[in-house]
Amino acid sequence: GHGQVAVELDSSAGVAVMKMENLPVNSLSLDFLTEFLISLEKLENDRGCRGVILTSGAPKIFSAGLDIMEMYGKSTEHYAEFWKAVQEMWLRLYQSNMVTIAAINGSSPAGGCLMAMCCDYRIMAENPKYSIGLNETQLGIVAPFWFKDTMVNTIGNRATERSLELGLLYSPPEAHKIGLVDQLVPEEKVQSTAAAVMSQWLAIPDHARQITKSMMRKPTVDRLLAHRESDIQNFVSFITKDSIQKSLQMYMEMLKQRRG
Ligand code: CO8
Known part of the structure; x- marks a missing residue:
């Protein structure tokens, strides 16, 4: 697909805005992830x-996380390809040499929360209707170790343990309190705050900041790189289980009924 990621580069500031536009909910489909990766690589x-x-x-959604339809009723080859793209998104975003700021202007469950956690800084709209977290266990699925590692690196071990086991989705004040987001602002201030924070980060010499970022994140990245193939195999064998397919089907039905 094309046109699911809108990129606007302000050359004088050296800052790009990447706007996810896979409507209605920015679910991370294989198509979307592919376009996202190309856009990020270009920048x-x-x-x-x-x-x-x-x-x-x-509107109202940062990202609904991984596209559940990509994990349901497809071939094992498709699952492997999809999972590889999810890994690639994480590897590229988590290790980006650029300063990355998440301007979280809507709900951000699961893979959406993962994307936000990959960034260097998170600003969230203080709208009480929004929530953020790794809610995988609520779907009957298990967040992989590198999702867990990313959360541990963001909020620490104990808060991660509780969040992951209960599949917690946090309101903005709760997310701020545990450090899952760095700053809350009124909805209409999200973009301007992101731009202001960006200029603070860009005041640091790139090379020093980049080496420091790598020092902090490389051990986590290396863990996935060392187990990348087995992580794909794990995903495929987990997701193809009848019981897991059933859980996902029930979850999708629950989403649809909840709306009705
Ligand atoms: N994937 C695919 N479709 C989705 C997803 C999704 N993640 N989320 C929502 N949709 C669909 C809905 O089914 C609905 O479709 P339709 O119009 O055909 O009925 C449409 O998008 C709009 O959704 P809603 O009506 O629910 O919109 P709302 O504005 O009321 O709510 C939310 C938006 C809050 C995003 C809500 O849809 C929601 O909670 N979605 C589910 C989010 C979620 O739980 N995502 C988890 C995905 S799993 C993941 O990211 C990590 C997996 C880790 C791997 C595990 C290893 C096995």
């Missing part, structure tokens, strides 16, 4: 771009 290779603000063009 990464552009010497004129030093920072990226990741945000959503979908």
Whole structure:
């Protein structure tokens, strides 16, 4: 697909805004992830771009996380390809040389929360209707070790243990309290705050910041790189289980009924 990620580069500031536009809920489909990766790679290779603000063009939703339809009723080859793209998104975003700021202007469950946690800084709209967290266990599925590692690196071990076991989705004040987001602002201030925070981060010399980021994140990245193939195999064998397919089907039905 095309046009699911809108990129606007402000050359004078050296800052790009990446707006996710896979409507209605920015679910991370294989198509979307592929376009996202291409867009990110282009910016990464552009010497004129030093920072990226990741945000959503979908009303009320930052990202609904992995596209459940990609994990349901498909072939094992498809699951493997999909999972590889999810890994790639995480690897690229978590290790980006650019300053990455998540401007979280809507709900951000599961894979959406993962994307936000990959960024260097998180600003969330203080709308009480929004929530953020790794809710995988609520779907009867298990967040992989590198999702867990990313959360541990963000909020610490104890808060991660509780969050993951209960599949907690946090309101903005709760998310701020545990450090899952760094700052809450009124909805209409999210983008301007992101731009202001970006200029603070860009005041630091790139090379020093990049080496420091790598020092902090490389051990976590290396753990996935060392187990990448087995992580794909784990995903495929887990997701193809009858009981897991049944859980996902029930969850999708629950989502649809809840709306009715
Ligand atoms: N994937 C695919 N479709 C989705 C997803 C999704 N993640 N989320 C929502 N949709 C669909 C809905 O089914 C609905 O479709 P339709 O119009 O055909 O009925 C449409 O998007 C709009 O959704 P809602 O009507 O629910 O919209 P709301 O604005 O009321 O709510 C929410 C939006 C809050 C995003 C809500 O839809 C929601 O909670 N979605 C589910 C989010 C979720 O739980 N995502 C988890 C995905 S799993 C993941 O990311 C990590 C998996 C880790 C791997 C595990 C290893 C096995």
